[in-house]
Amino acid sequence: MRKQQGYKTHTPILCCAQLLHTDLKMAFLLLMVMLTACAASPRDLSGKMFTFPQQTNTAHVRLTTSRQDFSAVTVCHRSFTDLKRDHALFSLATPSNQNEFLIFWSETNKEIHPHIRQGKTEYGGWDYKPNTWHSICTTWDSASGLVQLWFDGQPSTRRFISSGSNITGSPVIVLGQEQDSLGGGFDIKQSFVGMMTDVHMWNYVLSSCEIHNYVDELNFTPGNVLNWRALDFKITGKVLVEDQLIVCHS
Numbered sequence: 001m002r003k004q005q006g007y008k009t010h011t012p013i014l015c016c017a018q019l020l021h022t023d024l025k026m027a028f029l030l031l032m033v034m035l036t037a038c039a040a041s042p043r044d045l046s047g048k049m050f051t052f053p054q055q056t057n058t059a060h061v062r063l064t065t066s067r068q069d070f071s072a073v074t075v076c077h078r079s080f081t082d083l084k085r086d087h088a089l090f091s092l093a094t095p096s097n098q099n100e101f102l103i104f105w106s107e108t109n110k111e112i113h114p115h116i117r118q119g120k121t122e123y124g125g126w127d128y129k130p131n132t133w134h135s136i137c138t139t140w141d142s143a144s145g146l147v148q149l150w151f152d153g154q155p156s157t158r159r160f161i162s163s164g165s166n167i168t169g170s171p172v173i174v175l176g177q178e179q180d181s182l183g184g185g186f187d188i189k190q191s192f193v194g195m196m197t198d199v200h201m202w203n204y205v206l207s208s209c210e211i212h213n214y215v216d217e218l219n220f221t222p223g224n225v226l227n228w229r230a231l232d233f234k235i236t237g238k239v240l241v242e243d244q245l246i247v248c249h250s
Helices: 002-040 208-215
Strands: 048-052 060-063 072-080 087-094 097-106 111-116 134-141 146-151 172-175 194-202 233-236 240-243
Touching (some): 072 087, 072 208, 111 146
Antiparallel strands (some): 048 240, 060 172, 072 134
16 A cells, blocks of 8 residues: 555656656757757848957858869958968868968068969069958969959959869868868967958859959859858857948048
8 A cells, every 4th residue: 555655646746757857858959959050040241240359379260161162263352450460361271282272461572372272373562551441352263273363453463373173172161260271270370360251252253343343342243152141150269240340431
């Protein structure tokens, strides 16, 4: 009788505890699914900018794309900085090469260095003023091997850099740092400090008219690899998403 009474007395309590545990587990799983869905959703950053407020070898923004084969590339962005040292503006690495597509400012030579595949070239003579917004577009085509830089809408000479092979492999794309290894190897003396916005990437060479439309902030075809209006990204460290600065004139 005592055993039966004990059994009858504790059964509802055990059932309630089990149900509560199951409900909590289901709620937790549902929350994780919702958080994962939110984190994976591309975000419209129109009118926004990334602010990199301090020199660091950790803080960066990683951009995500599903594309893994590029026979041609165009990358455009706008940046604002007062740095007086070397710094990376855009870094794309693959498992086979950490400098598959790198845009780098060399303060010593006052040059912008596009690195593509295993090659590099230098473009000087640009008025890279501090505390000023600059638009920079870089194009490359594997068939011809030619690269071209557009600085605030002005084209550079077209130069040979690398031909005959595509950029292949799962890319790791980083803003704010220069990759010396896949997704890492950051050097604090090459980090970007300032603001960056309107980052787009295409898997073809953008026409000069489209580049001018981008520079003049007119209607243009958004990037089909990276699209600022639907950007899939992850922030690591102290990087802020803020309203883009607009200069007001009285």
